[in-house]
Amino acid sequence: MVLNIPGGEFLTGSLDVISQSLTIPVLVILLVIVIISIITLGGIIAEYTSRKKVPIGTIRDLIYDINLSESIDGLKNIISKAKIPNSQKKVLIEIASAESLGVNSREALARKLFEFEEEKTMETLKKTDIITRIGPTLGLMGTLIPMGPGLAALGAGDINTLANSLTVAFNTTIVGIGSGALCYFIGKIRSSWxxxxxxxLDALIDSVLDYMDK
Structure with a gap:
């Protein structure tokens, strides 16, 4: 529909060109999102099979063992033999090795190491969070963009063009919402892990610091 104002035909024509020019980028990004979602699904399956599950009892016993350690070397030995992820062992041993630092400096180091581990987890979650948000949005864009030419074709009696437009619209909706839902599910699982x-890690760091401050 052309606006009944001076320059209305130019404005509506420009908007039509802009919206239609977004068709290919939206479809390409949706395909990329699907590929990333499938890779992410495979990644979480692999992570689940290799993930070291640590019962609360193991953490409790380790805190007691740390508190009863007789020396720094004994502390490091207890940590290295603990049934916890290697990344946690690395952080705890690095803190235990900082006995030459003052209390405040040691706490600052521990806080920085913990923040680094936190940043790593957030970076992993960020990928699925982005797809969760933009997947449905791009799916909606892919739905609405072909509807313009489709409705125009319907007015002209061109059923084939209308059918093609509706096919693209439905496919992009399914892909966008499906990818978003999958990544939301993956993100929730990883977030709990x-x-x-x-x-x-926070509890174990506090335990190590408490021992070293004695």
Whole structure:
């Protein structure tokens, strides 16, 4: 529909060109999102099979063992033999090795190491969070963009063009919403894993610092 104002035909024509020019980029990005979603799904399956599950009892016993350690070397030995992820062992041993630092400096180091681990988990979650948000949005764009030519074709009696436009619209909707839902599910699972990982690490760091401050 052309606006009944001076320059209305130019404005509507420009908007039509802009919206239609977005068709290919939207479709390409949706295909990329699908590929990333499939790779992410494979990644979380591999992560689940290789993930070291640490019961709360293991963390409790390790805190007691740390507190009863007789020396720094004994502390490091207890940590190295603990049934916890290697990334946690690395952080704890680095803190235990900082006995030459003052209390405040040691706490600052521990806080920085913990923040680094937290940043790593957030970086992993960020990928799925982005797809969760933009997947449905791009799916909606891919739905609406072909509807313009499709409705115009319907007015002209061109059923084939209308059918092609509707096919593109439905396919992009399914792909966008499906990718977003899959990545939302993956993000929730990983978030629960990482929250537990960081909670355990925080407790163990406090235990090591408490021992070294004696």
């Amino acid at each position: 990482y929250d537990r990982y960081l909670s355990d």
